Amino acid sequence: MRQYEMYEIVLKGSAPEGSEASVDVSAVISHNGQKKQVRGFYAGNGVYKIRFLPEESGLYSWKVTGRLSAEGSAEAEPAAEGEHGIVRASGEHYAYEDGTWFYPFGTTVYALAHQTDELMDQTIDTIAHSPFNKVRMCVFPKHYNYNHNEPAYYAFRSEKPEEEESAGEAAKKYGVWNPDHPDFRFWDAFEDKIFRLGRLGVQVDLILFHPYDRWGFASMSMEKNLTYLDYLLRRFAAIPNLWWSMSNEYDLTPAKSLDDWHTLEEYVAANDPYRHLISSHNCFHFYDASRPAITHDSLQVKVVNMVASERARLHKPVMIDECCYEGNLAEYWGSISGKEMTSRFWQAVTTGGYCTHGETFLDKDADEDSAIVWWAKGGRLTGESPKRIAWLRRLVESFKAPIDPVVSKWDVLKAAPAEKLQTLAAQMPESTAIMLRAMSCMTEAEKVLMNAGEFGYEGHVDDRIFLWYLNRQTFGRFQIELPEDGRYKVEVLDTWNMTRETVAEDVSGNYKVTLPGREYMAILATRMDHLTSTR
């Protein structure tokens, strides 16, 4: 047993008579005078497992009750190097259980775990050699363009046992899955992918429901949904590298009202003894991330300029989990350039948020159904953005602490309501007042449009680091403002060509940076007299 690594108590017993999901087996785990109750699950073949996560080192003891009884204890060794525990929200950022900052740079392979073994091996190998330390993937198989294959196994058996040999056909025919009878082959194979990704240090943002479905998983009854979640939480909650994404595109998922989503989200929060991160991802209308059980914002959005305002509103991390995909598909969402993907990462990261990658290339003559498109099935990455995202990740990690946005006076004014602007105008000299009064006449739509067309991306790490991302502006010069009491080195970064050049040293206060007039530049100012501090 080791701190931050899942521990498993394995017991033998007779198969459950009724539900194989909601079995009457649980354990009280004692450590340092504290007790935690965790439920066990049936793993098939007369095997029951109770999983728990030692969050500290030292002696853990357990007492199993219910249809099985057992007791035991073991010493949890201190965490192995590189193991830091579950990732949690820490203010507007993410940190592991041990306080080490975690900077998510995610990718998306929705149906990662529903492919051939060979392809899944290749996908995991690709991730291992990529900049990505988080992957969004679904529990249920996915039915959508470029992704119509049958998985090897389904999560549950059908209610028609005579059809067991072909559960997929049965469900298509009868639309009746039975979550009380998990297909253990599915769960064994599925968690193997989570474990393998965990060993690579990759967080799995596990999508619990999604709309793209021909089998009926998206439209089960709420009773069945809760039985499914019960089994999933018993089985997975002690795995450290997991986040719960309640849904992909919650607002397109059939058979669930907003009340249903709240019920599901609260159920997960209440039945996860380890309080993994919980979010819900939208298509058209943002999910209400201010809800108490939601730990962070998980947005699908194509204009990445709301990170600072969302952070300020929610006091939670803001993750752009879908900003379109680098690729060449015929769909708008699947055909942004590598430049644009890289840019969206920079936009989010510079303003104190996080972004998620995906790739959707299809060979010219490929058959759409059998093609292997990364965002659906995995395989190999061929896009231009991953190596630039890797470069950004190295830069961010070199800062040793997360970036917060610099909210300019101008940003504050743009967000202010009309009455506030009128009041301010009355206190200002006429030249400023004119501008404020003009701004007070803007409609909300005009404000959103203005921000969408022109936005200043600026971030800082306390007074050590200041970062400006200039996106597609071709500035030949740019005015920066640094603290008067520090001395800074100023570098010009080409985020596309991945170069950095020192253009000034010993700078403080206002400084005009000379730039080459190219797109995708950034400016980095690093305090020269700072003491290296690491959290």
Next chain:
Amino acid sequence: MRQYEMYEIVLKGSAPEGSEASVDVSAVISHNGQKKQVRGFYAGNGVYKIRFLPEESGLYSWKVTGRLSAEGSAEAEPAAEGEHGIVRASGEHYAYEDGTWFYPFGTTVYALAHQTDELMDQTIDTIAHSPFNKVRMCVFPKHYNYNHNEPAYYAFRSEKPEEEESAGEAAKKYGVWNPDHPDFRFWDAFEDKIFRLGRLGVQVDLILFHPYDRWGFASMSMEKNLTYLDYLLRRFAAIPNLWWSMSNEYDLTPAKSLDDWHTLEEYVAANDPYRHLISSHNCFHFYDASRPAITHDSLQVKVVNMVASERARLHKPVMIDECCYEGNLAEYWGSISGKEMTSRFWQAVTTGGYCTHGETFLDKDADEDSAIVWWAKGGRLTGESPKRIAWLRRLVESFKAPIDPVVSKWDVLKAAPAEKLQTLAAQMPESTAIMLRAMSCMTEAEKVLMNAGEFGYEGHVDDRIFLWYLNRQTFGRFQIELPEDGRYKVEVLDTWNMTRETVAEDVSGNYKVTLPGREYMAILATRMDHLTSTR
């Protein structure tokens, strides 16, 4: 005298005793049994002029009354080749008086007429060799970044005659211009630029007021504003190549309420016998272009996706008169790339609108005040967009009729109010209904954001031409829909590299176009069996 060319009746008389602007001289111009009253103006030195524009060929006679009397007549020859008369709105497009379509491709040189003769000559020469057939320029001098020089002359004399030798100094000191006493040197020099541009076929979008001012022209009393407009209209209204732009950034102009703007706009409409185009240009909040005197929308906006909806709302032409400037200034508005400028033209033009260029390059070591930045002072163009805009202009002109937008079902849905979407959802199969219900939950801000991040630009010329501008999407393929009853040639256009390649012929109905996966591509489908028609 010739059709479509300004004709001038020149009379001698004693200098006016009171106002030199609002003089009591007018003429009734008779032609073909129709009479038109036009007012004359005092040109200084005992010279009065009455200008009128023969809009048809044939005999014109006139009778001058007021402080001077005269009669006369002359035969207007038919229009010279290339002369088409005043440009007017024609539905959502522009056409000359004779019905010839006019496709504006404008540029911006705000203080064109307030520079040295040498520089003005250079600017006009540059325009002559550019793709631009319209220029936005101000009557009054401009005081703004990169543009602080004194003009040679001012439009009026100061109210303090003892300061006459240095009117600019006087006005700065006293802030009192006297529009009843025009400085004729100014008006002679100014109209020379309009005439010269007219001979090049260039429309002057004349900005009558603007906020960037240190002399007091922007904050004259309304009485003085009207006297100024009176003189300007008497003098300029018969010049065919003029449009009236009531203001640049009306909402930032001091000393004018919205009521004042309405008064000024209505005054111009009522006192211009030739009904030139009238617009007003915004900074933050769009001017209400639905007002009867406003002939077209003149927008400042940085995201160019509202052309089709504005056209549908207004039934007037929509012109993006400021979409930022290609350049390298330190300001956001002055540092978009040549690619972005070209793209904004394509976005506007493909969806049935028009766009205006501007350029703001500053040499690395240039002095900001003495530098010659095109958008302010003119000079030479050095950007990458003009030759691409020229390529676009040639393409558009080859269509022989203007482009109207194709509004997709999807665009209609995005614009629909929530109740409409809910009603539609109730009539649709569940898979579609889910999407409509989700869209009905979007806030206005979410809708604007969605359109800003992803927009389909599609236009057509009746059933002869279909055009898709794919902007920065890197499609490897794209589905187009053509009429079933036509046979089309399909070309792939690279709008940046200015190449076109025929990829299919004899196509009708749905067709999947193969694309190279690069940014800035377009698709052009031309009906192969059409008869060439020219309006």
